[in-house]
Amino acid sequence: MTVAPGPADHAELQRQLPGLGQAPGPVDAAVPAAHALLVHPRARQAIVLGGLNIGYELVRVRRRSIGMVVTAEGLSVRAPRWVGLGDIEAALQAKARWLLGKLGEQGERQRRLAAGRIDWVDGAxxxxxxxxxxxxxxxxxxxxxxxxxxxxxxxxxxxxxxxxxxxxxxxxxxxxxxxxxxxxxxxxxxxxxxxxxxxxxxxxxxxxxxxxxxxxxxxxxxxxxxxxxxxxxxxxxxxxxxxxxxxxxxxxxxxxxxxxxxxxxxxxxxxxxxxxxxxxxxxxxx
Incomplete structure (x- = not known):
C-alpha cells in the first residue's frame, strides 16, 4: 500500500533539501572527479552525477527524510516509502559534490588496501x-x-x-x-x-x-x-x-x-x- 505524504512530511524534506522537487542544476565544475566510483553490490538504481554513472542501493524505510551514506560498498540511500524516485534523484543531485568526493575517497582507500595485501611467498x-x-x-x-x-x-x-x-x-x-x-x-x-x-x-x-x-x-x-x-x-x-x-x-x-x-x-x-x-x-x- 502506498502512503501519500502529508504536508508535514513535505515540509521536513524541503527543510532538509531546499531544492527538492525542483529540476536539478548542473554539477559544479569544481567537483573533484572520483578516482574509482564504486557500484554498490546491491544496486537497483543508477544516477548520473557530474557525468558519471553511479549505481546505488535504495532501501525503503519508515522515516521522514532521505538519508544517504557512502561506504566501502558504494552509495546507499534510505528513503521514506512515499517519496518518489524523482525526488530521491533530486536529493542526490543536491548532494552531488559531497557524494562524488566521498566515492572518490572510498575508491582510493580500496586501492590502498589492495596495495597492503601481501602474497606470503618468497620475494614478498x-x-x-x-x-x-x-x-x-x-x-x-x-x-x-x-x-x-x-x-x-x-x-x-x-x-x-x-x-x-x-x-x-x-x-x-x-x-x-x-x-x-x-x-x-x-x-x-x-x-x-x-x-x-x-x-x-x-x-x-x-x-x-x-x-x-x-x-x-x-x-x-x-x-x-x-x-x-x-x-x-x-x-x-x-x-x-x-x-x-x-x-x-x-x-x-x-x-x-x-x-x-x-x-x-x-x-x-x-x-x-x-x-x-x-x-x-x-x-x-x-
Missing part, C-alpha cells in the same frame, strides 16, 4: 621501521634473520631471511613473519621508552603489546604502557611520537595544553609524525 615486500623488507625463504636459514641488501639485489631493501622452503604454506610464512615483527616491536619499544623516559622524568613499570584496531597506544597512572605492535611498520620518527605521547600521559592523563606542551618540548616537530598515523594502509595479517 613489507614495511619495517619505514623501510622495505624483502622476504626470502631459505631452508638453510635457522629461524629469521635480517641481512643488508647486496649490490645488485632486486628489488632493493634489506632481506628478511626465513628458514622455510620456497614452497612453504602462505599461512605458515605469514605467522612466522608476524611473530618476528612482534618480537622486534617489543625490542624497539623498550629501547625507545628507555631513551625518552628520563627526559620526561617518568618511570615505566610495564610494557604490553596491543593489537587494537583504532588505538596506537595507551598509558595508565600506575606506569603501564601499551603500544600497538603495528607501529613497527612506521619510521622511527613516527614510532617515537607515539612513545613520547604515552610517556607524556604519565605526567598528564589528559590532552590538555599542558600535555601537548610536554610532547612539544621533547619533539618540537611532531605534526608530520602524527599525520602519518592517520588512516594508514598496513599489511594484512588475516
Amino acid at each position: 615486500c613489507l614495511p619495517y621501521l619505514g623501510e622495505t623488507l624483502v622476504l626470502r625463504l631459505d631452508p638453510q636459514q635457522r629461524g629469521l634473520a635480517l641481512r643488508e641488501a647486496a649490490a645488485g639485489d632486486t628489488p632493493p631493501g634489506r632481506r628478511l631471511l626465513l628458514g622455510l622452503p620456497p614452497q612453504a604454506d602462505a599461512v605458515q610464512v605469514r605467522d612466522a613473519v608476524q611473530s618476528w615483527l612482534m618480537k622486534e616491536a617489543r625490542r624497539v619499544f623498550l629501547e625507545r621508552l628507555a631513551h625518552y623516559a628520563p627526559t620526561l622524568g617518568v618511570q615505566v613499570r610495564r610494557l604490553a603489546l596491543s593489537s587494537a584496531q583504532t588505538r596506537w597506544g595507551s598509558a595508565s597512572a600506575d606506569g603501564s604502557i601499551r603500544l600497538n605492535w603495528r607501529l613497527i611498520h612506521f619510521s622511527l620518527a613516527t614510532l617515537d611520537y607515539v612513545v613520547v605521547h604515552e610517556l607524556a600521559h604519565l605526567r598528564h592523563m589528559d590532552h590538555s595544553p599542558r600535555f601537548w606542551d610536554v610532547v612539544r618540548d621533547v619533539l618540537p616537530d611532531f605534526d608530520q609524525a602524527r599525520a602519518a598515523l592517520r588512516d594508514p594502509v598496513l599489511p594484512a595479517f588475516d
